Amino acid sequence: MRGSVAWIRFAVVAGFVLGLEIACRAGWINARTMIAPSEMALSLAGIMADGEIYASLSMTVLTILGAYAISVTLGTVLGLLIHRYDVLRRATAPILAAWYAIPSFAFYPLFIVLLGFGRPALVALGVKLAIVSMIAATIDGLDKERRVFDKVARIAQLGALARIRLITLPAALPHLMTGLKLAFVYSFIGVVAGEFILSTAGLGYEIAYAYDNYDTTRMYGLILLTCVIAALINSCFRFYERRLPGGGVR
């Protein structure tokens, strides 16, 4: 079953890439609009071989990790508090529900004004996008701990810490995993898109720079690089998710 799903997924992607390749080669798509996938790959290989990109790349990765770390820790703590205190839950529910309806990038100029023009503003943008998914996942995971588990813990004479370690955390883990994954995706989008819009360095900036200079080949090479990074990290998450005890099934 899983095998056939993987095949279908592969076939969809391969078909799309092949179609694009043909469309570009045949000249149906203007070469200034989009280049063939094979040329993108070649361009990416050139960029990587050249090595000049690594400084931008590591800066972007560090910024993403910064935004991610803040989103995960702060998101977990806020999730715990909101779960614990009903007043907080009722106060924050409408804000959390409406959060993603607010265009996050509209906040970017504000972050620049507050934090200056540089990495901190990008981190803030990443956090703005990512933190709510972590908060929501934490609340969700804790809500899923069933009332009967509390009784089992008391019969087993578990102390507060043992209970958190042995019951609360494992019960919440699949939900926390979802939060960890989403928070990463959002941190990534926030930082790279922020760099694209306005910055002086980073992967997003490099893409914007190539774009502004009509260097379509380089731009698509960099976009492909972005996709590859995102896909790699996503498969890491999927790998660990599948290995959760109980098969991640709840």
Add this chain to the structure above:
Amino acid sequence: MTSVAALRPKVVAASVHAELLGVSKTFPGSGGQGPVTALDGLDISLRKGEFFSVVGPSGCGKSTLLDLLAGLSAPSQGRARFEGQDISGTVPPGIGVVFQEDASFPWLTVSDNIAFTLRRTGTDPAEIQRRVDYAIGFMGLRGFEKAYPAQLSGGMRQRVCIGRTLVMQPRFILMDEPFGALDQQTRLLMGDELLRLWRETGATVFFITHALDEANLLSDRIGVMSARPGRIIDTIETGWPRERDSRLAERGEFGQLTARLWSLLREESRIALGMTK
């Protein structure tokens, strides 16, 4: 106290193991609902080593009664005692509970679920292994040691929870409709196993069921509860020998006793369902 076999020699009054005295339990209202009085002025006294069942219409407060006896919740009025100590709202050691709902941990295998509580006691690992293995055989879970609850049927998950409780060898075992998810044959066989274990360990058993024949088969005494607010309206002494199993059902007295239970419960069940006379 009434008994079908009134002429049999009376059991010597044994010492009291757990009891509720004049207990009421009212849950505060929430979400537009008024407060609910689940139990009102209830007395119950379990003798050490007896098998005591409770039957009653659904919603009459059986699970609430179990929580009070186990120290999982405190009575609104009255007292809960276990082994001579007041326990209102604190779970004393030596108690094992099988809950009505599935309480198996989805992230642990069958073996690890069964060993969960035992591992917290500092028991020697070899002894844990021995007891868990015994429980797996006993509960018919052989071959599923490494399976996760999501891969099991509801009845099997419930047996995992029973196993987790029994390996602790509690002095007082409370079970809330533990065989509810099992088919009739498995239910009877599990009952036999439970009786055997009860005899071997000398534990006191408090057993909630809605199946009258099951209560009849397993118990030394059966408490019959009224519709909510729950009280014990009668306690029936079955008079069965300690050495017994599901073949009891062949006896003539067995049918009479089940019929008697039903006559006591019929009116309460109609009230619980809101039927008029």
